[in-house]
Amino acid sequence: MAPAETDGSAQGMQRYYAARAPEYDLVYEKPERQADIALLQAELPRRFEGLRVLEVACGTGFWTQFIAPAAKHVLALDASPETMAIAQQRVAPDRVTFREGDAYALPEDWRGLDAAFAGFWFSHVPIARRREFLQGLHCCLAPGARVLLIDNQFVAGSNHAISEIDAAGDSYQARRLADGSTHRVLKNFPSREELVALIDGMGRPLPNPTALAGLSYYWCFEYQLPG
Numbered sequence: 001m002a003p004a005e006t007d008g009s010a011q012g013m014q015r016y017y018a019a020r021a022p023e024y025d026l027v028y029e030k031p032e033r034q035a036d037i038a039l040l041q042a043e044l045p046r047r048f049e050g051l052r053v054l055e056v057a058c059g060t061g062f063w064t065q066f067i068a069p070a071a072k073h074v075l076a077l078d079a080s081p082e083t084m085a086i087a088q089q090r091v092a093p094d095r096v097t098f099r100e101g102d103a104y105a106l107p108e109d110w111r112g113l114d115a116a117f118a119g120f121w122f123s124h125v126p127i128a129r130r131r132e133f134l135q136g137l138h139c140c141l142a143p144g145a146r147v148l149l150i151d152n153q154f155v156a157g158s159n160h161a162i163s164e165i166d167a168a169g170d171s172y173q174a175r176r177l178a179d180g181s182t183h184r185v186l187k188n189f190p191s192r193e194e195l196v197a198l199i200d201g202m203g204r205p206l207p208n209p210t211a212l213a214g215l216s217y218y219w220c221f222e223y224q225l226p227g
Helices: 010-029 030-049 082-085 126-137 192-199
Strands: 052-056 073-078 097-099 113-119 141-152 160-163 172-175 182-186 217-224
Touching: 010 030, 010 082, 010 182, 030 141, 030 217, 073 082, 082 097, 126 141, 126 192, 192 217
Parallel strands: 052 073, 052 113, 073 097, 113 141
Antiparallel strands: 141 217, 160 172, 172 182
16 A cells, blocks of 8 residues: 655644654755755854754754854754654753644743744744744844745755645645655755845845855755844
């Protein structure tokens, strides 16, 4: 019997990442992306040095392992225990607090933090829920805190093709895992103009360093909360 497909719902996405956990980090081995990844690995620790950082959708901890040694502490959340089990092997337990949870209902005891980071999560947020997600994120942060988002730019041949765009404007990819299962994965590619418009009144965009502005396969968007 062929492995079952999953849809692009929140529950389907959770099942997809649980199934993908053992092969998740293969995406970071793509040869054409190595220069971008090296730049981000070097830059992220500097951005979060000495700060209490909320990381949303930490996944396998690929980015956590670079942030945690520089940060004062990282509070890392993910919906998949399968990916978090890998993340917990990558960092010292005194540097990171891991918790299973929902990115749209962040823990009420996580408040007043200095910064937030979400790597390759925002592209999976439905357009209709973007503001909801950011408002919930901001509730965990202190006035003047910084938010840093990184995600994929669409580059034909390096990304999965877009297989569908629904009536709400959300785009989807059809992905196949090593076990033969196929998955309908919500994957949006917002422009910088969309991001600036989204946070208008919620925060202030910050200029990216020249090197980060020149990323080829990823985008980086940073802003600061009022106060």
